[in-house]
Amino acid sequence: MEEIKIALAGNPNCGKTTLFNDLTGSTQYVGNWPGVTVEKKEGRLIGHKNVIIQDLPGIYSLSPYTLEEVVSRNYLVKEKPDVILNIVDGTNIERNLYLTTQLVEIGIPMVIAFNMMDIVRKNGDKIDTKKLGEELGCETIEISALHGEATRQAAELAIEAARKGKKTELPHVFTGSVEHAIAHIEESIQDIVEPSQLRWFAVKLFERDEKATQPLDLPEGTKSHIELHIRDCEKEMDDDAESIITNQRYNYIQKLVSDTVKKKAVKGDLTVSDKIDKIVTNRILAIPIFIAIMWLVYFISVTTLGGWLTDWTNDTLFGDWITNGATAGLEALGASDAVISLLVDGIIGGVGTVLGFVPQMILLFLCLSILEDSGYMARVAFIMDRIFRRFGLSGKSFIPMLIGTGCGVPAIMASRTIENEKDRRMTIMLSTFLPCGAKMEIVAMMTLVCFPGSMFVAPAMYFVGLGIVIFSGIALKKTKYFSGDPAPFVMELPAYHIPTLKGVWIHVWERTKAFMIKAGTIIFTMCIVIWFLMHFGPSGFLLDDIDGSFLRYIGEGLKWIFMPLGFGTWQGTVASISAEVAKEQATATLGMLAHAASEDETDVAAAISTMFGGSKLIGMSFLLFNIFDAPCMVAIATAFREQGTRKWGWITFGFQMMIGYCLSLCVYQIGSTIAGSGFTFGTFVAIVLAVVAAYFIFRKNPYAKRKGNNISAVEANA
Amino acid sequence: MKTLRDVPVGQSSTVLRIHGDGALKRRIMDMGITKGTEIYVRKVAPLGDPVEVTVRGYELSVRKEDAEIIEMQ
Numbered sequence: 001m002e003e004i005k006i007a008l009a010g011n012p013n014c015g016k017t018t019l020f021n022d023l024t025g026s027t028q029y030v031g032n033w034p035g036v037t038v039e040k041k042e043g044r045l046i047g048h049k050n051v052i053i054q055d056l057p058g059i060y061s062l063s064p065y066t067l068e069e070v071v072s073r074n075y076l077v078k079e080k081p082d083v084i085l086n087i088v089d090g091t092n093i094e095r096n097l098y099l100t101t102q103l104v105e106i107g108i109p110m111v112i113a114f115n116m117m118d119i120v121r122k123n124g125d126k127i128d129t130k131k132l133g134e135e136l137g138c139e140t141i142e143i144s145a146l147h148g149e150a151t152r153q154a155a156e157l158a159i160e161a162a163r164k165g166k167k168t169e170l171p172h173v174f175t176g177s178v179e180h181a182i183a184h185i186e187e188s189i190q191d192i193v194e195p196s197q198l199r200w201f202a203v204k205l206f207e208r209d210e211k212a213t214q215p216l217d218l219p220e221g222t223k224s225h226i227e228l229h230i231r232d233c234e235k236e237m238d239d240d241a242e243s244i245i246t247n248q249r250y251n252y253i254q255k256l257v258s259d260t261v262k263k264k265a266v267k268g269d270l271t272v273s274d275k276i277d278k279i280v281t282n283r284i285l286a287i288p289i290f291i292a293i294m295w296l297v298y299f300i301s302v303t304t305l306g307g308w309l310t311d312w313t314n315d316t317l318f319g320d321w322i323t324n325g326a327t328a329g330l331e332a333l334g335a336s337d338a339v340i341s342l343l344v345d346g347i348i349g350g351v352g353t354v355l356g357f358v359p360q361m362i363l364l365f366l367c368l369s370i371l372e373d374s375g376y377m378a379r380v381a382f383i384m385d386r387i388f389r390r391f392g393l394s395g396k397s398f399i400p401m402l403i404g405t406g407c408g409v410p411a412i413m414a415s416r417t418i419e420n421e422k423d424r425r426m427t428i429m430l431s432t433f434l435p436c437g438a439k440m441e442i443v444a445m446m447t448l449v450c451f452p453g454s455m456f457v458a459p460a461m462y463f464v465g466l467g468i469v470i471f472s473g474i475a476l477k478k479t480k481y482f483s484g485d486p487a488p489f490v491m492e493l494p495a496y497h498i499p500t501l502k503g504v505w506i507h508v509w510e511r512t513k514a515f516m517i518k519a520g521t522i523i524f525t526m527c528i529v530i531w532f533l534m535h536f537g538p539s540g541f542l543l544d545d546i547d548g549s550f551l552r553y554i555g556e557g558l559k560w561i562f563m564p565l566g567f568g569t570w571q572g573t574v575a576s577i578s579a580e581v582a583k584e585q586a587t588a589t590l591g592m593l594a595h596a597a598s599e600d601e602t603d604v605a606a607a608i609s610t611m612f613g614g615s616k617l618i619g620m621s622f623l624l625f626n627i628f629d630a631p632c633m634v635a636i637a638t639a640f641r642e643q644g645t646r647k648w649g650w651i652t653f654g655f656q657m658m659i660g661y662c663l664s665l666c667v668y669q670i671g672s673t674i675a676g677s678g679f680t681f682g683t684f685v686a687i688v689l690a691v692v693a694a695y696f697i698f699r700k701n702p703y704a705k706r707k708g709n710n711i712s713a714v715e716a717n718a
Numbered sequence: 719m720k721t722l723r724d725v726p727v728g729q730s731s732t733v734l735r736i737h738g739d740g741a742l743k744r745r746i747m748d749m750g751i752t753k754g755t756e757i758y759v760r761k762v763a764p765l766g767d768p769v770e771v772t773v774r775g776y777e778l779s780v781r782k783e784d785a786e787i788i789e790m791q
Contacts, residue, residue: 061748065741286764386765493777
């Protein structure tokens, strides 16, 4: 049987994902669109092996300005699916139909599914979907994706439309001189373009959308001829071409809707959603409610339940039962120490670390999915935007940052809720700078070693972390990538609704699975490598003798890296390397080394202090480096995954390493000078680094975009 | 020029024109704020920015800075 591809298209929050899940069941494939981190979902229609459903990103338009829109239209124009199933939210019909008027021009057979019709009926509104379909030249159907009402029929209708192919006439969206100009453009390109795509390309040429029309490769003569038509039209309408098109589309829809939709509700009536919103984003109550909800999320998923489950998985399940069970089993089988150590310490221990995050992750995603599906997440952004915008992020970055103080891994995963790619990338880069729970162990130990009894070290680390996030945000926003084409923060605040169990579970499962697969494979390999380096030396297998291991030789070989930071000993190097496995590992390694140096248990702190030459400054430098460099490898692996491309994974890693290294270099070198070691070359380098950092933070943004409130070219000419 | 920023909370006004160009203008128009549309300013966020408006029957959040390109009656 022939394969049929159905593309699901619609606005964000129109119930597209619900419909997709309903139609495909558990047969989905989730990935990223090639080269970008926009989610790509594909699945097979239940009961139809030959029907593939492609879920397009939720979009409002097919403009060239957002990644999601470009991805979607490229797919529709180039891959040419057999049919588009356009989902229109019946409760928000005008704005939803705006996308419909664009989709219909692409020349692919289309079926319109009016979703949430149960709510429309409950509100007492009437939509003449049949008449709408006749006007727009598409088959229509009324569905409720949430209740699985008529969803199957919608798919059947799409398959039928795909078999029949497109023959209907296009709706008459444009009028007067605009239609005239577009018809002229159509005429001049009709030999180059497929007849079905004629309208699409003509409108895009009129809009001067170069990204869309570039593949046509028009001769200069045609281009200037078309430009003349556009200019004439712009002059007549006293507006720019792009706005003329948008205006006419909405005018057309307004007329269409007034003929086909009867609203019962009188203006001023408050819906349930309105009433909730009145309280939740109330000027006085909003912040306390917000803090309470965030505290609850954090409390459930990081400190209490999530923390307990992770501790239990790490310490009891993997640390005790499985480890001891496996050890006993292997011993009974007569396995050698080396084999036992590899399997138990290396593999079970390493994989256990990853799996230990899973319960925390599930709980966190559960909370986040509920917030997202209920519509509260958009309000979080609404409330916090003012603060985060100051350093180049939007309100949605708040949640990852908050989670980051518990654990960097779920923090990076939580950044998935940020639709804007640049904001998401930056949030991934920055959210692990706030000290996580494991890093606090290093803080606790170094406080004991260098500043016994001090109450200020731990809070200071949070403030330094916060400072790094803010100043990095400011500096990054002035780089070419992050400043180009700023995405405007014009955000829909969807109506509140009660999340469904199924929808929430699918979210949770997809995200947890993605984490386990990627982090699991990388960590697995890394664990074996690190285990080998720790337990083997030139003299062969060693059980508990880190002094003779390859790791020590690596430490000796690499200690020059840390010399400018003051802790350029093999112990300091090895501790920093092991901190990359898991941050709290640094304390374990230092403890192990201290034991080797001194037999007296109570003297461990003193022994560690000796490793840093008894210097508080060196201890501080070690602390700063290990807190503010790249996070542990589970988090690094997660960042690589979430950044989508290797290049961005390395940028993230490199940036974090650079910040940690430069910060502790500056503190150590300038600190030494102040302490009386004189002005050295190191002091000079530190000052240069500080000046460079200040330059990047305070320079004028060389890529600053003109603000929108200057006069457009058309007005200037008029 | 009176812009959306100047419309007090709890009042409605009609769009006269959208200024500027590029992504911001297109995005604002794509969301349904076009010439002649009625906009109701619903509330201001607790920290003073952004604002929440009702347009074409749904809720939209716009930063005050961006609202300045929307000229109102």
